[in-house]
Amino acid sequence: MPSAVRFAGPLPLLFALCALAAAATAAAVDPRSQVAGVAQVVEAHYHDPARGREIADGLRADAAQGTFDALHDPRDLATALTGRLRPLDRHFAVRWSPEPASAPGRQEGSPASSAPPLDRSRRGNYGVRRVEVLPGNVGYIDLRQFAHFDFEAPEPPARRAIEAALQLVAHADALVIDLRGNGGGSPAMVGYLASAFTPRGADIYNVFHAREGTTSEAPDDWYPTPRLDTPLYLLTSARTGSAAEAFAYTLQNAGRAIVVGERTAGAANPGAEFDAGHGFRVFVSTGSPVSPVTGRNWEGDGVPPDVAVVPADALSTARMLALEAMLERGPPDAEAVDARWVLEALRAQAAAVDSAPFEDYIGGYGSVAVGTRDGRLFLRNGRRPPQDLMPLGDDLFAVADDPSLRVRFERDARGRVAALETLGSDGRASRFRRGG
Structure with missing residues (x-):
């Protein structure tokens, strides 16, 4: 990937100087001669010599027809050349950056000019x-x-x-x-x-x-x-x-x-960047992979x-x-329950399972409180952080951040929610009566 340009110094003055430098460089660039430089790089380094020569000749022909004549700004020319080359190899890229120049009054070797490049990796x-x-x-x-x-x-x-x-x-x-x-x-x-x-x-x-x-x-x-x-x-x-x-x-x-x-x-073909002169650099594919399994690669496809x-x-x-896949392998019962609970929660989330009206559940259950926030039901036990609940259907909910935990609401003979039970996939369970 192209390296990011780093700047130092007072930003308004710096950006003004960079803009002037870019404009001056743009005015000095001759599109036809620059395309010739890019074509030469492609011909010299593309992994397939015959194909590289064909691509380069195509660029030269386009330049001779005046295709790029209006692109005096090097940034525009770089973008146009990338667009012209990319369909031929997904790794092709042309970029331009101002050539290094000493700022007024700055001595070579000063801290700003000798700072190491950013180690992005x-x-x-x-x-x-x-x-x-x-x-x-x-x-x-x-x-x-x-x-x-x-x-x-x-x-x-x-x-x-x-x-x-x-x-x-x-x-x-x-x-x-x-x-x-x-x-x-x-x-x-x-x-x-x-x-x-x-x-x-x-x-x-x-x-x-x-x-x-x-x-x-x-x-x-x-x-x-x-x-x-x-x-x-x-x-x-x-x-x-x-x-x-x-x-x-x-x-x-x-x-x-x-x-x-x-x-x-x-983009299958690896390569490297090469200097094409006047601040232009070209990424050219210098190799092409072949899989021993398929006998080809994924370029373009x-x-x-x-x-x-x-x-x-x-x-x-x-x-x-x-x-x-884990469940198909027949894991031990405890592991199977845990995997199945998580799977059911993910499926319910994908299907957007509905629940009864939230009002049915909101209230106090001893040390446990149930409420709503941001359109979701939540449970809070004492001073612990609230946990969002995800509906699984039939008054059953999964804890959104940990589907191995569930909450089941119980209804009385008149259909009103009277208690809740917290359940763990490992068999843990606790029951809390409403208003208790």
Whole structure:
């Protein structure tokens, strides 16, 4: 991904100077000569030499016809070139940024000019956004990047981050890895994370074909304790791209994971940025993967989901699939009850189950109070924080944040709510009389 430009100094003056610099650079740019520079970069570095030359010749022909002549602002030219190239390879991108220049009165080597660039990978915890165990013992990892690491480096932080995430869900009965906001990253991380769920040495990894030869996405070092039988679900969206697609494509075609969500971006070919002169840089695909399972890749097509749902519903759908898979395995009775209760709560939430009027339930039940907030029923026991209740039907509710807990309201002979009972999937129960 392009690096963000960092600025220092008084902001109004700085933005004014940057605007003047950008305008001056824009006026100096000749669109035809700049397109020629971009075309040369594509021809020199695209993974398929013949195809690279064809793409470059097409750019040159467009420039000769005057297609880009009106685009004297380099930002507009960069956007137009990206739009022209992106349909030919989803990784193509042209960007422009002002070339470095010393601000008036600033000496080279001063703190503002020598400040290190922002380490976005470290600040993003190497892609690991969130890790938790969801009700029903379903592990969840929200992974926003496949951060790079060197297998030969001592204690690489990106590798340690993903290992820590896997350790936190080591006792989960099923796993969900969320790739809906993951735009890609490093093949090294793809191979290593895939090895956490597949047999050592499995012939499932993409082989990248480049001008210099071929390389495999198989890891140089395998995850030591792979989970081969744990149900695994991958969440995808149209934002899921590149290395994230490689991970989903590999595990889906190996029969190891179920992909839930929508078709991914379709950007298969990895590459790098190259200088095209005058502040222009071009991301060019320098390799193309081939799966040993399918004999092809996902460029342009994306990875199709096994279960197609809108991205917003992907997590709840995957959780239900995971709980169903767990129950099909016939777990011990106590675990089965817990999983079934959570599954029933998720299904009720998806179906928007109705309840009797809230007025039937509102009131005091000894130390327990039932009321409403934000259109939902809640229960509060003493000074404890209130817990929202989700209707399951027939005067039965689940605790929204913990569906392994339920509340059942009891009615008297005249149909009025007279008591409530709190229930736990482990068999715990307490009864509270209304007004008692």
